[in-house]
Amino acid sequence: MKSVDLVIVGGGPAGMSAAVAAYDAGIKDILILERDKSLGGILRQCIHNGFGLHRFKEELTGPEYAYRYEIQVKERNIPFKTETMVLDISEDKVVTAMNSTDGMFQIKAKAIILAMGCRERPKGALNIAGTRPAGIFTAGTAQKFVNMDGYMPGKKVVILGSGDIGLIMARRMTLEGAEVKAVCELMPYSGGLARNIEQCLNDFGIPLMLSHTVVEIHGKERVEGVTIAKVDDRRRPIPETKQYIECDTLLLSCGLLPENELTRAAGISIDRITSGAVVDENRQTDIEGVFACGNVLHVHDLVDYVSEESDIAGKAAARYIKGENAAALPCTVELETDGRVRYTVPQRIVGKEDVTVYFRVADVFRDIKITVRDGERVIISKKKQKVAPGEMETVKITKDMLASLEGNKLTFSIE
Amino acid sequence: MYDVVVVGAGVVGALVARTLAKYDLKILILEKESDVAMGSTKANSAIVHAGFDAAEGSLKAKLNVRGSEMMEQVTRELGVKYNRNGSLVVAFESERKEVEKLVARGIANGVKGVRLVERKELHELEPNLNDDLDCALLAPTGAIICPYELTIAAVGNAMDNGAELKLNFEVSDIKKTDGGFAVTSSKGETVETKYLINSAGLYSDKIAAMTGDADVEVHPRRGDYMLLDRECGNFCSHTIFHTPTKMGKGILVSPTVDGNLLLGPTATDILDKEDTKTTAEGFASVVSKANDNVKNLPLNKVITSFCGLRAVGSTGDFIIKMNDGVITLAGIESPGLSSAPAIAEYVEKLLTDAGMKADVKVDYNPIRRPAHYFKTLSMEEKNEIIKKDPRYGKMVCRCESITEGEIVEALTVNPRATDIDGVKRRTRSGMGRCQGGFCSPTVVELIARELGVPFESVTKFGGASVINYGKTKGDN
Ligand SMILES: Cc1cc2nc3c(=O)[nH]c(=O)nc-3n(C[C@H](O)[C@H](O)[C@H](O)COP(=O)(O)OP(=O)(O)OC[C@H]3O[C@@H](n4cnc5c(N)ncnc54)[C@H](O)[C@@H]3O)c2cc1C
Ligand SMILES: Cc1cc2nc3c(=O)[nH]c(=O)nc-3n(C[C@H](O)[C@H](O)[C@H](O)COP(=O)(O)OP(=O)(O)OC[C@H]3O[C@@H](n4cnc5c(N)ncnc54)[C@H](O)[C@@H]3O)c2cc1C
Numbered sequence: 001m002k003s004v005d006l007v008i009v010g011g012g013p014a015g016m017s018a019a020v021a022a023y024d025a026g027i028k029d030i031l032i033l034e035r036d037k038s039l040g041g042i043l044r045q046c047i048h049n050g051f052g053l054h055r056f057k058e059e060l061t062g063p064e065y066a067y068r069y070e071i072q073v074k075e076r077n078i079p080f081k082t083e084t085m086v087l088d089i090s091e092d093k094v095v096t097a098m099n100s101t102d103g104m105f106q107i108k109a110k111a112i113i114l115a116m117g118c119r120e121r122p123k124g125a126l127n128i129a130g131t132r133p134a135g136i137f138t139a140g141t142a143q144k145f146v147n148m149d150g151y152m153p154g155k156k157v158v159i160l161g162s163g164d165i166g167l168i169m170a171r172r173m174t175l176e177g178a179e180v181k182a183v184c185e186l187m188p189y190s191g192g193l194a195r196n197i198e199q200c201l202n203d204f205g206i207p208l209m210l211s212h213t214v215v216e217i218h219g220k221e222r223v224e225g226v227t228i229a230k231v232d233d234r235r236r237p238i239p240e241t242k243q244y245i246e247c248d249t250l251l252l253s254c255g256l257l258p259e260n261e262l263t264r265a266a267g268i269s270i271d272r273i274t275s276g277a278v279v280d281e282n283r284q285t286d287i288e289g290v291f292a293c294g295n296v297l298h299v300h301d302l303v304d305y306v307s308e309e310s311d312i313a314g315k316a317a318a319r320y321i322k323g324e325n326a327a328a329l330p331c332t333v334e335l336e337t338d339g340r341v342r343y344t345v346p347q348r349i350v351g352k353e354d355v356t357v358y359f360r361v362a363d364v365f366r367d368i369k370i371t372v373r374d375g376e377r378v379i380i381s382k383k384k385q386k387v388a389p390g391e392m393e394t395v396k397i398t399k400d401m402l403a404s405l406e407g408n409k410l411t412f413s414i415e
Numbered sequence: 416m417y418d419v420v421v422v423g424a425g426v427v428g429a430l431v432a433r434t435l436a437k438y439d440l441k442i443l444i445l446e447k448e449s450d451v452a453m454g455s456t457k458a459n460s461a462i463v464h465a466g467f468d469a470a471e472g473s474l475k476a477k478l479n480v481r482g483s484e485m486m487e488q489v490t491r492e493l494g495v496k497y498n499r500n501g502s503l504v505v506a507f508e509s510e511r512k513e514v515e516k517l518v519a520r521g522i523a524n525g526v527k528g529v530r531l532v533e534r535k536e537l538h539e540l541e542p543n544l545n546d547d548l549d550c551a552l553l554a555p556t557g558a559i560i561c562p563y564e565l566t567i568a569a570v571g572n573a574m575d576n577g578a579e580l581k582l583n584f585e586v587s588d589i590k591k592t593d594g595g596f597a598v599t600s601s602k603g604e605t606v607e608t609k610y611l612i613n614s615a616g617l618y619s620d621k622i623a624a625m626t627g628d629a630d631v632e633v634h635p636r637r638g639d640y641m642l643l644d645r646e647c648g649n650f651c652s653h654t655i656f657h658t659p660t661k662m663g664k665g666i667l668v669s670p671t672v673d674g675n676l677l678l679g680p681t682a683t684d685i686l687d688k689e690d691t692k693t694t695a696e697g698f699a700s701v702v703s704k705a706n707d708n709v710k711n712l713p714l715n716k717v718i719t720s721f722c723g724l725r726a727v728g729s730t731g732d733f734i735i736k737m738n739d740g741v742i743t744l745a746g747i748e749s750p751g752l753s754s755a756p757a758i759a760e761y762v763e764k765l766l767t768d769a770g771m772k773a774d775v776k777v778d779y780n781p782i783r784r785p786a787h788y789f790k791t792l793s794m795e796e797k798n799e800i801i802k803k804d805p806r807y808g809k810m811v812c813r814c815e816s817i818t819e820g821e822i823v824e825a826l827t828v829n830p831r832a833t834d835i836d837g838v839k840r841r842t843r844s845g846m847g848r849c850q851g852g853f854c855s856p857t858v859v860e861l862i863a864r865e866l867g868v869p870f871e872s873v874t875k876f877g878g879a880s881v882i883n884y885g886k887t888k889g890d891n
Contacts, residue, residue, distance in 0.1 A: 035810060085810035100805030103798035122850035127641070127720055129695045134875035134882055138852045145856055151870060151883040176887050215695065221879040248884075261814075264646075 005029035005321050007095045007109040009086045009262065012041020014294020015115035016069035017307040021314025022113075023076045027321050031107065032073070032080035033097050039073065039080060040066035041117055042140075042295075043303065045147045048168050050195070054304035065303055089114075089266045091287060111289040111317040114263055114277070115310065118256040118295040120165070130216040135223030139165040139253040146172055154249025158226050159183040160214045162190035162197070164301060166253020171200035173251075180204070181245055184212040184228050186235060189364045191255065191390045193301055213237060214250065223248050256299045263292065273343040274298040281346045281355040282316035283309065291317050298345050298358070301392060305358070309345075333405065338413035340365065342389075349410075355397045361387045361414060369415045370395060375407045387414065417443045418773070419766075420598055420608035422586050422622050424451035426562055427747055428614035429569035430489070430759040435766070436576040437781070438773035443606060444570065444578060445598065447585035449877025450837045451830055452566035454616040456752070457840075458640065458691070458723030460667055460680060461562050462654055464750040465502055465554035467521030467529055474733045476524045479750040482757035483556060489756045490560060493568035494785030496672035502557025502654045503532075503541065505708055508549040510658040517552050517658070528555040541651050543709045557654055561672050562752050563840045564786060567830060572783040574829035576776065581606075582833070583877065586615070589625040595740055596626075610771065611741045612762065617688045617726045619734075619745035626741045632729035633745055635688045637722055638680025639697030644716040644848050648674035655708050666704035668712075673843065678705045678712075680723065691722045718848050725749060733758070737765045786841060789821055811861070812854040814847020822858060826865040833866060835859065836876040855882070 005027050008015045011034030019030050038044070043051070046062025053059060056068070073080065084099040093112055098104040120138035137145075137153055143165060145153045155178050159166045162185040170180045183201060188211050190197055201208050209228070215237045216227040230241035258276040268285045269278045276297040277285040283293050293313035294306045333349040335357065344359040365387050372380035372395060379401050387393060397410070419435055421428045424446035432444050446453070463486050469475035490497035506514040514531065521529035532553045538544055540553075574580060588599040595609040613622040623631035643650075654669035669677050681697045698720065705712055728734045728746015735758070736743050742762055747754070789797070789807065800820070801808040807820030825832045825841035832838045835845065838858055845851030845858065859882055863870045874880045 035813065083809060085813065085816075087816065098797075098801075098808055098810065100801065100808035103801040103808055104794045106794075119849045120852050122718065122848070122852055127698055127717055129693045129698065131692050132721065134880035137855075138849075141852050141855060145883060146887055149856055149860070149870070150887050152885060152887055153883050155884055216692075220689070221874075221876075222881060 001094070001106050001108050003108040003110075004031045005110045006031070006113065006317055007107055008032045008113045008115060009089070009095070010034060010041065010115035010117055010294070010296065011036070011039040011080055011082065012115060012117050012294060013043060013066060013069060013303050013306050014117070014296070014310045015041070015113065016066075016073050017310035018113045018115060018291075018293055018314035018317070019078050020069065020072045020076065021311040022318040023078055025315050025318035027318040030078050032078065033084045033086050033095070034080060034082045035085045036082060038082055039070050045140075045143050046168070047147050048172070051303050054302065055307055062303075069307075086262060089262050089290070091267055093289060110321045111291065113313055113317055114285075114290065114292040114296050115294045116259045116262065116296040118258045118299055120252070121255045121257055122252070128214055128217055131219055133217070133219040133221055133223050135219070135249045136217065137249070137251055139163070139169045139251045142169055142251050143172070146176060152176060152178065154178055154251070156181060156247040157249045157251060158214070158228070158245055158247045159251045159253060161185065161252055161254035162192050162208060163253040163255055164192045164196050166251060167192045167196040167200040169251055169253070170206050171204060174204050174206065180206045181247055182207050182209050182228070184209045184214060186211070186213045186231060189388060189390075193390055215242065217250060223250055226250055256295065258296045258299065260296060263296070266290070271343060271347060274345065276345075278347045279345065280348050280350045281312070282351070283313035283346070284316060284320070289317075289320055298343065301390065305392060309358075332408060333402070334409050336409055336411045338411065340414035341370075341412040344412055349397065349402065352399055352402055354399050355402075356394050357397060357412070358392055358394050359412060360392055361389055364388045365414050371413050371415050372397070373411045373413070374405050375409070377406065379410075416594065417441045417606060417608040419443070419610045419612060420445060420596070420606060421612045421614060422598070423454070423613070423615035423619070424566070424570055424580065425454045425456040425614060425616050426452070426566045426569070426752055426755045427616075427744055427758055428612065429566040429573070430755045431612055431614060431744075431762050432573040432578050433569040434759040434763050436573040436578045437775055437779040439776050440773050442573065442578040443608065444573070444580045445584045445586055445600075445606075446580065446582050449582055449834055449874070450832065450840070451570045451580070451582075452563035452840065453876070455723055455726055456562050456566050458721050459562055459638070459749070459752060460669065460677065461559055461671060462502065462667070462669065462753070463497075463558035463560055464753045465521065465529065465557040466524050466526045466750070466753075467517055467552065467554055468659065468750065469524070471520060471523050474735060475750060475754070478733065478754035478757040478761065480525050481760070482750070482754040483558070485756040485760070486558065486560065486753065490565065492781045493565065493572055493783050494788065495561060495564045495568045496787075497558055497560050498672050499556065499558040500653055500670065502554045502656065503537070504552040504656045504658060505537070505544065505548045506550055506658045507547060511550055513658045514550060514552050521552065521554060526554060526556065529553070541653060541655065543651055543711060544655070545706075545708055545710055548708070559654060559669060559672050560752075567841060568783050568786060571829040572781065575783065576779055580830050586622060586625070589622070591627075609740065610766065613741060613743045613745070614747075616747070617724060619726065619743060619747075623743050623745060626743075628738065628741070628743060631734060631743060631745045633726045635685050635690070635724040636727045636748070637683045637685050637690065637697075637724055639693050639701055639720065639722045640677060640679030641698065641701055641717050641720045642671075643676040643678070643713065644718050645674045647676040647713050647716050650676050650713070651709065657704070657708055666701055666708070668705050668709050673846075675718075678702075684727075688724065691724060693720050693722045697722070719850060735761065737769060742766070787843075789818070790816070811857050812842070812844035812847065814849050814853075815843045817842045817844040817854075819861065822861050823865055826862065834862065834874045834876050834880070835882065838862065859883070
């Protein structure tokens with residue numbers, strides 16, 4: 001069996017950044033395996049701009065951002081195989097993959113980085129009653145039809161869910177001549193970025209109907225309309241508020257789910273909230289030498305954070321391969337949340353250096369304090385005017401704080 | 416002039432055609448939809464019932480027990496999945512009498528191995544059962560299959576043995592002629608045949624009326640289902656029914672042959688034979704009744720929901736009759752799937768008894784290559800194939816691991832798929848947890864390429880179910 005120091009599964013921004021970081025840290029024997037026709041991941045179909053504001057201090061489109069990393073990969077001659085699907089990862093780090101030229105093959109890796117990204121939640125998961133005609137797509141599928149294939153999957157559109165892809169598709173379909181009649185959002189707030197609501201809906205006069213959902217789909221062969229209704233504070237539809245909207249297309253933008261079949265099959269622990277692996281600050285999972293980063297770990301709204309996280313994973317994998325990482329220490333500090341903070345990444349800290357902790361909140365909260373406690377003792381208290389589920393938050397746990405911890409638990413809360 | 420025309424390509428018509436295809440006969444299958452298996456056969460519980468349900472002495476009982484015995488061989492020959500997982504009919508203490516009656520009926524119907532299991536054994540068999548359940552009927556011969564896979568394979572095997580299939584042919588008129596019948600479609604196409612088999616499911620009454628038989632009555636009874644992710648396929652190993660009522664067998668919880676978990680069906684009598692809308696009430700009822708039988712159902716793992724229509728006959732039994740060259744198969748509600756091989760055998764006998772003269776073909780081949788054979792090969796065997804045809808190395812559907820080679824096969828092997836749902840039923844591409852989100856654009860491309868049709872004319876399931884409305888501005 002062929003062996004390679006570092007196998008990276010997925011050649012999106014996460015996989016590419018991790019490869020570059022590992023290479024620059026001295027690991028040259030790398031192989032990136034990517035299922036799609038070329039590197040770039042989901043960014044290849046995101047032809048709008050708004051990428052790279054943090055990382056490159058300029059506004060790039062998705063393909064431009066991806067291209068910057070692709071160049072870095074190619075400049076370093078980091079080997080990659082496209083149109084290659086990874087089918088299995090074993091606990092002892094044997095990667096099984098398949099493509100048309102090599103057939104099915106196996107590689108023994110010293111370390112593996114998981115960077116498989118995420119997929120959209122399909123209609124079934126939402127259990128909308130009614131017929132099952134053509135014309136129901138996830139926003140990402142529609143995006144692929146429009147941006148990659150050059151075809152219009154709809155003319156009169158209702159969008160359910162106000163995730164970023166849905167917002168961006170509202171604008172894209174409008175620019176292509178479709179009529180976007182409404183964006184319905186079950187929650188009383190949008191899951192998308194504020195700037196996308198401004199630029200994709202408000203600028204085009206598309207109504208955002210908060211606390212609304214689609215209760216029935218009509219049409220036998222192609223969608224002919226949907227019935228929407230307002231929901232009460234327990235998210236149940238209010239029958240008297242039902243209204244019919246004529247449309248030929250329903251786009252779903254109801255959240256993304258990390259793509260962790262391989263991770264699960266390998267026996268790696270999964271966080272119930274993020275649906276990604278449980279990791280430490282090196283993004284190492286509970287299988288030594290297997291790391292995860294990007295959307296496969298938790299859903300990011302900004303690709304800049306993906307790159308940041310992937311740098312960490314790439315460098316840590318390099319240290320691991322060189323034998324500089326002590327075997328995963330028995331967990332030193334567990335990070336816990338109060339529910340108002342939904343989750344944190346990482347979920348545990350095993351080292352002594354500064355750690356940036358990423359997290360999301362469960363609801364919109366105003367004039368609050370983000371608090372981190374060591375037992376009863378408050379070690380961080382950060383004032384914020386507003387936090388929302390759509391925007392990722394960060395706090396930094398410094399090495400001084402870690403050095404002076406009394407317990408082995410840190411609790412994150414909103415107060 | 417055909418020897419036999421079969422109207423309706425559901426599981427019943429498919430197995431009839433396949434059974435008759437062993438004779439030197441000119442056979443034609445007519446189906447109004449764009450694919451086979453689009454009626455009741457597409458959306459049902461997929462259970463091969465052991466045969467304890469139907470009243471003693473009824474056609475249902477006889478054909479069910481016989482069909483269930485035949486099913487293992489039929490599925491082996493046709494290369495479709497079959498899993499004898501056993502059925503349990505569970506009961507609370509208050510329902511014990513009913514279950515005991517069922518066990519007695521099972522024994523009377525000749526169901527092998529049927530017996531009562533008590534609380535302790537029951538909960539050992541299925542740890543996720545509701546703690547309050549007291550006892551159950553266990554039928555070890557109960558099995559699960561995939562009804563559309565069976566139907567596609569049966570039609571394919573019939574075609575490989577010379578039968579013909581016409582899709583999008585809605586029979587709208589039947590005239591008696593000198594030597595048989597002239598069967599005309601709603602588009603005006605006419606075919607002639609000596610014998611006519613009416614296996615039109617919900618519309619078997621309409622077809623019967625066209626042949627001059629006004630006595631057949633069939634009405635639709637709706638059933639809503641929910642399907643859970645493959646992560647949940649191990650939730651239970653048996654098919655779990657509740658003690659039946661007169662509306663049917665209640666809500667079942669069952670693994671499927673593909674490893675998903677199926678919940679349903681409801682039972683609502685309706686008037687419209689096309690009304691397969693799912694309803695919020697239906698979902699609620701599925702969930703609440705499933706919760707009577709099992710605990711900790713992972714309802715957040717639902718990946719799709721659907722609705723099927725039973726063709727309920729007016730007599731309470733299957734209606735099977737032969738009259739002047741017409742065989743009517745009506746009211747084939749549950750256990751129609753289980754009985755289908757036996758119904759086909761019965762039809763064969765009716766025809767030969769009626770003096771139909773035909774020899775068995777010398778080159779008749781009952782075997783069809785398994786539709787999912789590629790998945791079962793070893794790495795070496797797969798590599799042999801990929802070397803010859805690189806399309807088998809190109810993954811299209813990542814949830815179910817389906818390659819381009821397998822999709823092209825679905826578009827070229829009898830009976831050929833012509834739309835996205837057809838590809839989906841043959842390969843499972845798009846049936847996984849993302850429900851086609853990722854692969855459907857590629858599948859559209861492959862259909863357009865293989866069938867030589869424009870991208871925007873590709874449909875979900877024929878008719879007006881188009882996926883795209885033409886090019887974007889930039890591409891015009
Ligand atoms: C539609 C959309 C709109 C967005 N809009 C913005 C925006 O406006 N601004 C912004 O900054 N960020 C935006 N983001 C966020 C950002 O682009 C993503 O978070 C980022 O692309 C995630 O990178 P990734 O590498 O983790 O995942 P991906 O880009 O999804 O890459 C994962 C790669 O892994 C491959 N893969 C998966 N499984 C396998 C396997 N088994 N074998 C081989 N390969 C595999 C996939 O094909 C894919 O190429 C958006 C995200 C989405 C989904
Ligand atoms: C909710 C539900 C659960 C069930 N569960 C089970 C179970 O677990 N086990 C079991 O054994 N059975 C079960 N059944 C019963 C089983 O599904 C049916 O008995 C079986 O599918 C009937 O097959 P069929 O070929 O008679 O009918 P169909 O599958 O309905 O086929 C009839 C075909 O005729 C075509 N057709 C109609 N009119 C015309 C026309 N004018 N011209 C041309 N074509 C026409 C239709 O399009 C259709 O394809 C269940 C049924 C339902 C609905």
